[in-house]
Amino acid sequence: MSVNIRTVPPGTSSSARHATWWWLALGAFVEVALAVIVLADGSVPLRTLFGLPLILVIPGYALTALLWGRHQLGAPERAVLSIGISLALAALSALLLDWTPLGIGGGQQTLLLGLVALVAIVAVLLRDLRARGGRTEPGAGGAPRPFASFKWRHALLFGVAVAIVASAVAYSAHSALRPRGTGFTQSWIHMQDAKAGVVDIGLENDELQAETYRLQLTVDKRPVNEWRDVRLEPGQQWSTKLSLPQSRGQGVTELVVYRSDHPTTVYRKVQLSTGANTA
Amino acid sequence: MLTGRHLQPALPARTPAHQGTGTRADAQTTEKAAEWGLFFPLLVVGAAGVLLVALADDLARDSVPGAQLLFFAGLLVTYVPLALRALAPGASRQERIALLAALAVLLSLVKVLMQPAALTYYDELMHWRSLIELERSGHLFGPNPLLGISAYYPGLESATAALIGATGLPAVVAAQLVVRTAKLLMVLALYLFLEQATGTSRRAAAGTAVYIANPGFVFFDSQFAYESMALGLAAAVLFLAARRSSSTAPRVGSLLIAAPVALALALTHHVTALALLAFLSVWLIASALLGRSGRDNRGLLALTLVVLVADVLWFAVAGRRTLDYLSGDLLQAAQDAADLLQYRSASRHLFQASNGLTTPLAWQLLGLGSAVLVVLTLPLGAIAAWKQRRRHAAIWVLALAALAYVGSLGLHLAPGGAGFAARTSPFVFLGVAGVIAFSIDRVWPERARGRARSVLLATWLSVVFLGGVIVGWQPSQQLPGPYLVGADGRSVDPVGVSAATWTGDHLGNRNRFVADVTNRNLLGSYGYQDPVTYFNDGVATAPLELSPTFSDGELALLRQGQVRYILVDRRLGTARPLIGVYFEDGEPATQPAGRPIPPSWLDKFDSLPGASRIYDNGDIRIYDLGGLLR
Numbered sequence: 001m002s003v004n005i006r007t008v009p010p011g012t013s014s015s016a017r018h019a020t021w022w023w024l025a026l027g028a029f030v031e032v033a034l035a036v037i038v039l040a041d042g043s044v045p046l047r048t049l050f051g052l053p054l055i056l057v058i059p060g061y062a063l064t065a066l067l068w069g070r071h072q073l074g075a076p077e078r079a080v081l082s083i084g085i086s087l088a089l090a091a092l093s094a095l096l097l098d099w100t101p102l103g104i105g106g107g108q109q110t111l112l113l114g115l116v117a118l119v120a121i122v123a124v125l126l127r128d129l130r131a132r133g134g135r136t137e138p139g140a141g142g143a144p145r146p147f148a149s150f151k152w153r154h155a156l157l158f159g160v161a162v163a164i165v166a167s168a169v170a171y172s173a174h175s176a177l178r179p180r181g182t183g184f185t186q187s188w189i190h191m192q193d194a195k196a197g198v199v200d201i202g203l204e205n206d207e208l209q210a211e212t213y214r215l216q217l218t219v220d221k222r223p224v225n226e227w228r229d230v231r232l233e234p235g236q237q238w239s240t241k242l243s244l245p246q247s248r249g250q251g252v253t254e255l256v257v258y259r260s261d262h263p264t265t266v267y268r269k270v271q272l273s274t275g276a277n278t279a
Numbered sequence: 280m281l282t283g284r285h286l287q288p289a290l291p292a293r294t295p296a297h298q299g300t301g302t303r304a305d306a307q308t309t310e311k312a313a314e315w316g317l318f319f320p321l322l323v324v325g326a327a328g329v330l331l332v333a334l335a336d337d338l339a340r341d342s343v344p345g346a347q348l349l350f351f352a353g354l355l356v357t358y359v360p361l362a363l364r365a366l367a368p369g370a371s372r373q374e375r376i377a378l379l380a381a382l383a384v385l386l387s388l389v390k391v392l393m394q395p396a397a398l399t400y401y402d403e404l405m406h407w408r409s410l411i412e413l414e415r416s417g418h419l420f421g422p423n424p425l426l427g428i429s430a431y432y433p434g435l436e437s438a439t440a441a442l443i444g445a446t447g448l449p450a451v452v453a454a455q456l457v458v459r460t461a462k463l464l465m466v467l468a469l470y471l472f473l474e475q476a477t478g479t480s481r482r483a484a485a486g487t488a489v490y491i492a493n494p495g496f497v498f499f500d501s502q503f504a505y506e507s508m509a510l511g512l513a514a515a516v517l518f519l520a521a522r523r524s525s526s527t528a529p530r531v532g533s534l535l536i537a538a539p540v541a542l543a544l545a546l547t548h549h550v551t552a553l554a555l556l557a558f559l560s561v562w563l564i565a566s567a568l569l570g571r572s573g574r575d576n577r578g579l580l581a582l583t584l585v586v587l588v589a590d591v592l593w594f595a596v597a598g599r600r601t602l603d604y605l606s607g608d609l610l611q612a613a614q615d616a617a618d619l620l621q622y623r624s625a626s627r628h629l630f631q632a633s634n635g636l637t638t639p640l641a642w643q644l645l646g647l648g649s650a651v652l653v654v655l656t657l658p659l660g661a662i663a664a665w666k667q668r669r670r671h672a673a674i675w676v677l678a679l680a681a682l683a684y685v686g687s688l689g690l691h692l693a694p695g696g697a698g699f700a701a702r703t704s705p706f707v708f709l710g711v712a713g714v715i716a717f718s719i720d721r722v723w724p725e726r727a728r729g730r731a732r733s734v735l736l737a738t739w740l741s742v743v744f745l746g747g748v749i750v751g752w753q754p755s756q757q758l759p760g761p762y763l764v765g766a767d768g769r770s771v772d773p774v775g776v777s778a779a780t781w782t783g784d785h786l787g788n789r790n791r792f793v794a795d796v797t798n799r800n801l802l803g804s805y806g807y808q809d810p811v812t813y814f815n816d817g818v819a820t821a822p823l824e825l826s827p828t829f830s831d832g833e834l835a836l837l838r839q840g841q842v843r844y845i846l847v848d849r850r851l852g853t854a855r856p857l858i859g860v861y862f863e864d865g866e867p868a869t870q871p872a873g874r875p876i877p878p879s880w881l882d883k884f885d886s887l888p889g890a891s892r893i894y895d896n897g898d899i900r901i902y903d904l905g906g907l908l909r
Contacts, residue, residue, distance in 0.1 A: 037445050044447040051445030055438075056460050067532035076376050076467055077518075083464045084515030085536060087438055087457075087508065088543030094419060094437030095546065103417030109441040149314055157319035164326035165388065168333035173395040175337040181761065184774055186896040190785060190903070200785065206777060206896075273891045273906050 016132065020125065027121045030058060034114040038107040051110065059113050060085030062120035066127070089113055179234070183207035187268040189255045192241055199272060201255050202239030205232035212260035213238075213267075219245060219253050229260075244274075316374035318381075321361050325385045328357030333392050339758035350758055351745055354497070357385050358744050362488035363737050366481060368725045375484040376470060382491055383466035387459050390501040393759050397776075398451055399768040402504040404800035405429055410436040410450060411807060414443070425803040427815050428604040431597035434547025435508045454503040461511035462501065466491065468514035469709070475521035476673040477664075477716050481725075486716030492649075492744040493708035494751025500705055509548030510705055513555045515540050516586060520559060521673065523578035524566070534581055541586045545593035549601045552590050554706045558676060559583040566672035632753060632857045642749045649746020650688055652739060656715050657681055663717035673713075680710020701751065755857065764875075765856020770797040778846065778899040779805035786844070793820040794846035795861050798899070802846065811840040814863050821862035824851075825869065827880050829887050837904060845884065847900045852878040 033050035036042040042050075061082035064073070068081070093109045102108045186204040205211050210233045217225040224245055230238050244253055257268035331353030339346035364370055365378040393399070398407050405426035412421035413436050423430045435457065442453040469490060474483035490496070500507050519537045522528035545552045563579050594601065630638035630646060638646070661678060668674045684707035690700035723732045748757070756769050763769040779801035782790070788807040792799070799810040813819040818840035823833050824847060836842070851861055852875050860866055861876065869876050884890045889906030 048446040048448060051442070051447075052456070055442050055445045056456075064536065067529070067535045069529045069532050071527070071529050071532075077471060080464060080468045080471060080515055080518055081536060083460060084468065084512060084540050087461060087464065088512060088540040090438035090441040091434035091508075091543040091547060092437075092539055093441055094413070094433065098419045104419070104437070104440055105414055105417045105444060107444055109437075110445040113441065113445075154315060154319045157323055161319075161322040161326040164323065164330050165385070168326075168330040168392060169388070169395055171330075172333045172336055172392040175333075175340060176394050176396060176759065178340075180340060184777075184897045186777055186781060186894070188781065188785065188894045190891075190893045204777075206773065268895045268897070270892050270895050272893065272903075273889055 016128075019128065023121055023125050023128075026058065026062070027118060027125075030054065030114050030117050030121065034111065037110050038114075054110065054114060054117070055090055056086050057082050058086070059089050059117040059120070060087075062117045062124065063089075065124045066120045086113075089116060179208050183209075183234070185211065185213075185257070185259075185268060187255065187257050187270050189253065189270045189272050191272060191274070197244045198241055199244055199253065200239060200241050201270075202237060203230065203232065203257060203268075204237040205234055207234060209234065214258040214260070214263065216256045216258075217253070218256070220251070221254075314371045314374060315377065316370055317364055318374045318377045321364055321378060322381050325357045325361050325381055328353045328355070329385050329388055329392070331356055332389050336392050336759050339760045342760060346758055347754060351748075354386075354389065354748060355741055355745065357389075358382065358491070359737050359740055361385075362491065362740050362744075363733060365488050366485040366719055366723070366736070367733070368481070368723065368727070370481075370484070372480040375480055376467070379466050379470055379484060379487050379491075380463060382488070383463045384459060386491065386497055387462040387501045389497050391455055391459075393768065394771075396451060397771075398454060398503050398804075399771040400502045400504075401767050401796070401800050402426075403454075403502050404771075404804040406435060406504055407450070407454070407804045408807075409433060410439055410454070411804065413437070413440055414450075415807075423803075424809040424811070424815055425800055428549075428597070428600055429505070431600055432505050432547055432549060434512075434543050435503070435505045438508065439503075458501065458503055458507045461508040464511035465514045468511070468518040469712075472514065472517040472521045473713060473716060475518075475525055475527075476668075476671065476677065476713060478668060478671075482716040482719060485719040486712040488740065489715050489743070490708055490712035492740065492747045493704050493711075494701060494747040495705045495708075496751075497748050498752040498757065499701070505548040506551055506705070509544055509551035512540055512544040512547060513551050516544065516555060516582070517558070520562070520579060520582050523582050524562075524673070526578060528578070530578070530581075534585055537582055537585050538589070541589035542592070544586075545589040549597075549605060550702070551706075552586075552593070556583070556586050556590055558680070558709075559586055561679060562672055562676045565675040569670055569672050569675075632755070632859075636755060636857060638749065638754050642754055645742060645746040646749040647746070648742045649744075649750065652743050652746075653711055653715070654685060654688070656718055656739070657685070657711065659721060660714040660716065660718040663721055664714055667717065677710045677713030680707050681714045682710070683707040684711050704751065753857065762850065763857055764851055764854040765796060765858050765861055767858060769857075771801065774896060774898050775801045775848070776805055778894065778896055778901065779808075781894060782806040782808055782844070782901065790844055791840065791842045792844045792846060793823050793840070793842050795824070795848055795851055796856075796858070796863065798846050798848055799862075808844075811842055812863055813865065816840060819865065821866035824881060825861065825867045825876065827870075827877070827883070829883055834907060837908060843903065843905050843908075845902050845904055847881050847884065847902065848898060849878065849881050849900070850898050852876045852881050 029050075033054045036050050037047050037054070061078070063085050064078060064081040073081075090109070090113065093112045094104045097104050097108050097112065184206050186206060187202070189199055189201045192198045192200040201215075201217065203213060203215065205213075210231060213227075213230045213232065215227040215230060216223060225242070227240075232238055251274040252271055253274065254269065254271040256266055258265065259267045332350055333353075335346045335350035335353055338349065361378045361382050365375045365382075370378075398404060405423065406429055408425045409421075409423050409429045412423060412430070413419060413433065415421075419433045419437070420430050429436075439450070439453050439457045442448065442457055443450060446453065448456070466487060470483050470487045473486040474480055477483055477486060500510060516537055519528065519533050519540075523530075523533055544555065559579070560583060563576070563583050566576050566579055630643045661681075664674050664678065683703070687700045687703050687707055723736060753766075755763065756767055760769060762772045762774070775798050779798065782792075782802060783806040786808075789809045792802050792808045792810045794802055794810055799812065802808040803810050811818055811820050813821070818836060820836060820840055820842065823829075823836060823842075823845060826833060854875050855873070869880075884900075884902045884904075885892060887902075887907070889904070889909075891903040891906060892900050893903045894901035
C-alpha cells in the first residue's frame with residue numbers, strides 16, 4: 001500500500017483559537033463529569049449524560065489526538081480510534097486497579113479514566129502551543145469540524161428515526177413485561193434458625209389475578225397452625241416466622257397451600273425434614 | 280470536511296488498480312464525499328424495520344402465527360435498503376459509512392428487542408455472573424462456577440463495570456451499551472480496514488455489507504459475551520495494521536495506540552486474540568513473499584509483535600486453563616470430522632435441532648441458498664481481486680480466510696462440528712467479505728444504471744443475509760415465546776427467574792446447587808449460587824436427576840460435589856432439550872432413549888428420607904439435601 005502521509009497546512013489564527021478552545025472545553029467537560037460522578041454522586045440521568053462520553057469516547061479521543069500527531073485522520077478513523085482505545089482503557093483500568101488496594105467498582109475506574117483523558121488533553125494543548133509558538137492548529141488533535149452538509153431536514157429525519165427506534169424498544173420492554181400464561185404461586189419453608197427451631201414460611205402470588213389462599217402447617221401430620229383467607233394481589237408476598245413445637249416423630253414439618261377456588265385440592269406443598277428431634 | 284483527495288486511502292500508484300474501474304469511480308464519488316445522500320431517509324426506513332421486528336416479537340410472545348414472517352420482513356426492511364445503498368455507485372463515502380454504522384446499531388438491537396430488560400442467553404448469564412463477582416469483590420479473577428474460563432478473560436466485564444461506575448445505570452443496560460458500542464466499532468473499523476485492503480470505498484462498503492450478513496452478526500455476536508466486544512477491538516487493530524502497512528500512520532504513535540487495544544483484546548477473548556495474531560502473521564508472511572517494501576513490512580512486523588507480546592503476556596496468566604478449555608471443542612470437532620470422512624459416524628441432519636425439531640422447508644432453502652450464493656460469488660470476486668490487487672498481501676490473507684469458510688461448510692455435517700463451524704463464522708467471513716467485495720465492480724459497474732442490477736443485488740443480499748440469520752441461530756430461538764425445554768433464551772422465563780431469585784433472598788449466597796443447564800445459569804446469576812458440574816468441578820452431577828432412583832452412587836456424588844441443594848424443573852419431563860442436553864455433555868441417556876425424562880425420576884426426591892422440599896412454584900421444586908449428608 002502506498003504512502004499517504006499528509007501534513008496539515010498551517011492553520012489560520014482563527015482555526016488555532018478554535019482548536020485551543022475546543023480542547024479547553026473538553027478538559028472542562030471532563031472535570032465537570034468527574035465532579036458530578038465521583039464527588040457529587042449525581043442522579044443516574046445526569047451521570048449517564050456525563051459518564052457515557054467520559055468512558056466510551058473521550059479518553060480514546062484525547063489519546064488519539066496526542067499519539068497520532070499530525071498525520072491526517074478523517075472523522076471515521078478518529079471515531080474508530082476514540083471508541084477502540086476508550087473501550088480498551090476501560091477494560092485495562094480494572095486490571096490496573098486490581099493490583100491496588102483500591103480495587104474495582106465505585107468511582108475508581110471513572111477517576112482513573114478521567115485522569116488519563118485530562119493528562120492527554122493537557123499534553124495535546126501543550127504540544128500544540130509549543131509547536132506553533134502559542135498558535136495551535138488542527139491536525140489529528142484538532143477540533144472536529146461540523147458536518148458542512150448537515151441540514152435541518154436531516155436533523156428532522158434523524159429525530160424521526162430515533163423516535164421510531166425508541167418506540168420499538170419501549171414497546172418491546174412493555175410487551176416483554178406483560179404477564180402471560182397461567183401464572184404461578186411460590187411457596188416455601190426453610191429453617192431460619194436451626195438451634196431455636198424457627199422456620200420461615202411464605203407465599204408469593206405470581207398469578208395473573210388476586211388469589212385467596214388457605215395454608216395449613218403440620219408437624220408429623222399433626223396440625224399446628226392454619227391461616228385462612230390469605231388474600232394476595234399479583235406480586236404480593238406473605239411470610240411469617242414461627243417456632244416449631246418439639247417433634248416426637250420423624251420431624252417432618254409440612255406446609256400445604258389451598259386456593260379458594262379449589263378449596264380441597266392441594267395447590268402447593270413444601271416440607272422440612274428435620275429428623276426426630278426438631279429444635 | 281475532508282477533501283476528495285484525502286478520502287482515497289492508500290491507493291497505490293504502481294498497481295493496476297489505479298487504472299481500474301473502481302479507482303476512477305471512487306475519484307468521481309469523492310467529489311461529493313461530504314454529502315449525506317439518501318442516508319437520512321433510509322435511516323428512517325431501517326428504523327421502521329426495527330419497529331416491525333418489535334411487533335413480530337410481540338406477536339410471537341402470544342404465539343400468533345406469522346410472527347416469524349413479520350420478523351424476517353422487519354430484518355429485510357432494515358438490512359436490504361441500507362446495504363444496497365451503501366454499495367450503490369452514486370453514494371458518497373460519508374453516506375456509505377453512515378449507512379453501515381446505522382446497520383450495525385439497528386441490527387444489534389434485534390437481540391435487545393427479544394428481552395430489553397434482561398440478559399437471557401446462556402452465555403450472557405455466564406458473563407453476568409463474572410460481572411457480579413467483579414462488582415461484589417472489587418477484584419478480578421473471582422471464581423465463576425458457570426464458565427470458569429470467563430474469570431481469566433475479564434475485559435468485557437471490566438469495561439461494563441467502568442460504565443456502571445460512571446453512569447449508575449443498571450448492569451443490564453450498561454452491558455447492552457458496551458456490546459452495541461463494540462458492534463459499532465467493529466463495523467466502522469472493518470470498513471476502514473477493507474477500504475485500505477481493497478482500494479476503494481465502494482468495495483469496502485460492499486465487503487462490510489456482506490460481513491454484516493454473516494451468521495453470527497444478528498444474534499451470537501450481539502449478546503453480552505466476550506467475543507462480541509473482542510471482535511470490535513480486533514477490527515480496530517486490523518485497521519491500524521492496514522494503516523501501518525501502507526505507511527499512513529505515525530510509526531511510534533500508532534504502536535502506542537495499538538498496544539493497549541491489543542492487550543485489552545488479549546484479556547477479553549482467547550479465540551479472537553489468537554485469530555487476529557494468525558491473520559497478522561499470515562499477512563506478514565504474504566507481504567514478505569510478495570516483496571513489499573521493507574518499510575511497509577516493518578510497520579506490519581512491529582504491530583504483529585505488539586499483538587504477539589500482548590497475547591503471550593496474557594497467556595502467561597491464563598494459558599493453561601485456556602488450552603484446556605479450547606482443546607475440548609477443537610478436538611471434538613476434529614474427531615467428529617474425521618469420523619464423518621471415514622464413514623464411522625452418521626452425518627448430522629442439517630436444520631434439525633437435537634430434539635428433532637426441524638426448520639421449515641422454506642427457511643432451510645434460504646439457509647442453503649445463502650451458502651450456495653456465497654460460494655458461487657467467491658470466484659467472481661477472486662478473479663477481480665487477482666486482476667486488481669494481487670500484489671497486496673492483505674488480499675491473499677482474505678482469500679485464505681474465504682477458503683477456510685468454504686471448508687468450514689463441511690463441518691456443519693459433523694455432529695460436533697456444527698457448533699465449531701458456527702463459532703468460526705465471524706472470523707472466516709471476513710475473508711468472504713473481502714473477496715466478494717471485488718465482485719461489486721463487475722456486478723454493478725459505476726456507470727451502469729439499471730433497475731435489473733439493483734434488483735439482482737437486493738435479491739442476493741436478501742438471501743445471503745436471511746439465510747445467514749437462519750443458519751446462525753435456531754429459528755425457534757430467534758423470537759421470544761412460551762417456555763421451551765433446553766432452548767437457551769427461550770427457556771428463561773419468570774418461573775425460573777423467580778426460583779433463582781428466591782434462593783438468593785432466602786438461602787444466602789454461594790450454596791452448592793445441582794440443576795439443569797437453564798436453571799443452573801439462572802441460579803448462578805440471579806441467585807448468586809454455585810452450581811456444580813462436571814465441566815467446572817469435575818463432578819458429574821447430572822445422574823442425580825437422570826436416574827430412576829436415588830442410591831448410594833448418587834449419595835456419593837452429593838458428597839463428592841459437596842452439594843447441598845438440588846433444583847428440579849418438572850417441565851424437563853415434557854420434552855427433549857432443543858440444545859441436545861438437559862445438563863451437560865456426557866450426561867446419562869434417558870430411558871427409553873430419545874424420550875423426555877420420566878416424571879418419576881424427577882419426583883423421586885419427594886419420597887427420599889432426609890430430603891426437604893423447601894420451595895415449590897408448581898414447575899420448579901428445590902430440595903434441601905443437607906439431611907442426607909448428616
